[in-house]
Amino acid sequence: xxxxxxxxxxxxxxxxxxxxxxxxxxxxxxxxxxxxxxxxxxxxxxxxxxxxxxxxxxxxxxxxxxxxxxxxxxxxxxxxxxxxxxxxxxxxxxxxxxxxxxxxxxxxxxxxxxxxxxxxxxxxxxxxxxxxxxxxxxxxxxxxxxxxxxxxxxxxxxxxxxxxxxxxxxxxxxxxxxxxxxxxxxxxxxxxxxxxxxxxxxxxxxxxxxxxxxxxxxxxxxxxxxxxxxxxxxxxxxxxxxxxxxxxxxxxxxxxxxxxxxxxxxxxxxxxxxxxxxxxxxxxxxxxxxxxxxxxxxxxxxxxxxxxxxxxxxxxxxxxxxxxxxxxxxxxxxxxxxx
Amino acid sequence: xxxxxxxxxxxxxxxxxxxxxxxxxxxxxxxxxxxxxxxxxxxxxxxxxxxxxxxxxxxxxxxxxxxxxxxxxxxxxxxxxxxxxxxxxxxxxxxxxxxxxxxxxxxxxxxxxxxxxxxxxxxxxxxxxxxxxxxxxxxxxxxxxxxxxxxxxxxxxxxxxxxxxxxxxxxxxxxxxxxxxxxxxxxxxxxxxxxxxxxxxxxxxxxxxxxxxxxxxxxxxxxxxxxxxxxxxxxxxxxxxxxxxxxxxxxxxxxxxxxxxxxxxxxxxxxxxxxxxxxxxxxxxxxxxxxxxxxxxxxxxxxxxx
Numbered sequence: 001x002x003x004x005x006x007x008x009x010x011x012x013x014x015x016x017x018x019x020x021x022x023x024x025x026x027x028x029x030x031x032x033x034x035x036x037x038x039x040x041x042x043x044x045x046x047x048x049x050x051x052x053x054x055x056x057x058x059x060x061x062x063x064x065x066x067x068x069x070x071x072x073x074x075x076x077x078x079x080x081x082x083x084x085x086x087x088x089x090x091x092x093x094x095x096x097x098x099x100x101x102x103x104x105x106x107x108x109x110x111x112x113x114x115x116x117x118x119x120x121x122x123x124x125x126x127x128x129x130x131x132x133x134x135x136x137x138x139x140x141x142x143x144x145x146x147x148x149x150x151x152x153x154x155x156x157x158x159x160x161x162x163x164x165x166x167x168x169x170x171x172x173x174x175x176x177x178x179x180x181x182x183x184x185x186x187x188x189x190x191x192x193x194x195x196x197x198x199x200x201x202x203x204x205x206x207x208x209x210x211x212x213x214x215x216x217x218x219x220x221x222x223x224x225x226x227x228x229x230x231x232x233x234x235x236x237x238x239x240x241x242x243x244x245x246x247x248x249x250x251x252x253x254x255x256x257x258x259x260x261x262x263x264x265x266x267x268x269x270x271x272x273x274x275x276x277x278x279x280x281x282x283x284x285x286x287x288x289x290x291x292x293x294x295x296x297x298x299x300x301x302x303x304x305x306x307x308x309x310x311x312x313x314x315x316x317x318x319x320x321x322x323x324x325x326x327x328x329x330x331x332x333x334x335x336x337x338x339x
Numbered sequence: 340x341x342x343x344x345x346x347x348x349x350x351x352x353x354x355x356x357x358x359x360x361x362x363x364x365x366x367x368x369x370x371x372x373x374x375x376x377x378x379x380x381x382x383x384x385x386x387x388x389x390x391x392x393x394x395x396x397x398x399x400x401x402x403x404x405x406x407x408x409x410x411x412x413x414x415x416x417x418x419x420x421x422x423x424x425x426x427x428x429x430x431x432x433x434x435x436x437x438x439x440x441x442x443x444x445x446x447x448x449x450x451x452x453x454x455x456x457x458x459x460x461x462x463x464x465x466x467x468x469x470x471x472x473x474x475x476x477x478x479x480x481x482x483x484x485x486x487x488x489x490x491x492x493x494x495x496x497x498x499x500x501x502x503x504x505x506x507x508x509x510x511x512x513x514x515x516x517x518x519x520x521x522x523x524x525x526x527x528x529x530x531x532x533x534x535x536x537x538x539x540x541x542x543x544x545x546x547x548x549x550x551x552x553x554x555x556x557x558x559x560x561x562x563x564x565x566x567x568x569x570x571x572x573x574x575x576x577x578x579x580x581x582x583x584x585x586x587x588x589x590x591x592x593x594x595x596x597x598x599x600x601x602x603x604x605x606x607x608x609x610x611x612x613x614x615x616x617x618x619x620x621x622x623x624x625x626x627x628x629x630x631x632x633x634x635x636x637x638x639x640x641x642x643x644x645x
Contacts, residue, residue, distance in 0.1 A: 175413030
């Protein structure tokens, strides 16, 4: 994060010619406060930030505190129970199963989605002729527009559409499969069979996200100077080599950001599950921590315990982001291409 | 992360600042190998496009069928094309009023968060004052932690001020959760704008309020458009906040109404109306998307290239 702030402040300090800047900050000495400035600061910063703290920051802090109590929410008193909720969590088989499901999803979904997205983005941008200028594919905007469709459909609706497609008897998927002669799928319950349920829901999430990241990566690849590609080509690099040695390393920052976004989403996944597997799926194979948290809080009323789940979810999310940054540091250095 | 200065270039839709725009014509003719690769690329991308579009077409077709037709065959066209399912979805299931609720909540929250978000971002970006960094890191924390951590205390915060299960409560919550992203994005944008114009205006005697509303805000319009589009999509699709904080069926927003309608449809088996409701939900957004797709795709790459 520090890279970000320094990266931003450096150019602006250069841009504002020294003298002007000094005049500008001098105006902000306390004795110069006028009604204009006081009201300005109050309305522009203090009120919005106070509001934000009340609605966003304070709930985060309260959750950490509640997780140490046995609060049920509807009694005025709560007893401080220390780490008892956490102890209970790590012996709670259902929650541990949900955590395992989430972790599996946080590994599979980002890799498959971003892999496909990068593959498609590469095809779109450099799928054309290999001689002369690097060329994209003709009519590629068609693919881009279509692939992006799912991004504008609410996730809950995507889930509902796919729960109909997966329907054992009237669904599109089994209809297509039986039409192709695969009779064994005539009334196969994709979402009801413990062998297929988790892959079926992961496919839906991937289906919904590939287009978004494809567009992101297309923009990133187009941001690479054409000379880099041409130099590689003159040096005799083929398409595959170019993709591995040029495209991927030079879009590393975008890939890293994408990994973090999509990983956070896979660690949540609540909305997809609410539509596809509200009950946690066969043998809880698709249960996620967020579902368990929601039920514990709003159905069972065990608010203290639910907050402990929230803290665990937050810690895992932060650990995931840390892992992505660490991976960047470890693998980033050696694939440096002349920038 | 270090590429954040690119955000300043956000106004230009990504497709237009490309160093190598695909050349559609000219150049040497492709070799046989080129043709194979091009053919392969088209095949792969067409298969994926079909995979995306086929479910949507199937939903559209099914929305005209009766429930018995839906169960009879997933492929057969409806016997007659009637809008009965749409009427049922709109009136019986009340999709119309939920649609309106969504529009109200998202529009109000968007205005609030854009107004206050741009103000705070501007102050953070332009002035050094004690606590500047603290506020900045508070924003970052709000972006990083999952909403699920906050959801239980938030329930009691809203209940405490009497706004639980009300649209104003939902509007404030939406605005608050969109706030850190708005500030974070616009902070980078305001940083990229030249300070000298604001300083010239100050020398000419303009007050801080005037400088912001008459000079800085108009200059930030491209950044504002990008954030507004991303916030709109995010808020329109929001699901967790309404189902936890807004359980009064009269106040349902579209996403939660769809979920509750689908679970009811499981019992009363009006699948035709369910498909129609899906179409009603998707089509307006899809039309807006097709009109603004260039800007939206530009926004996406600008918003995530940090």
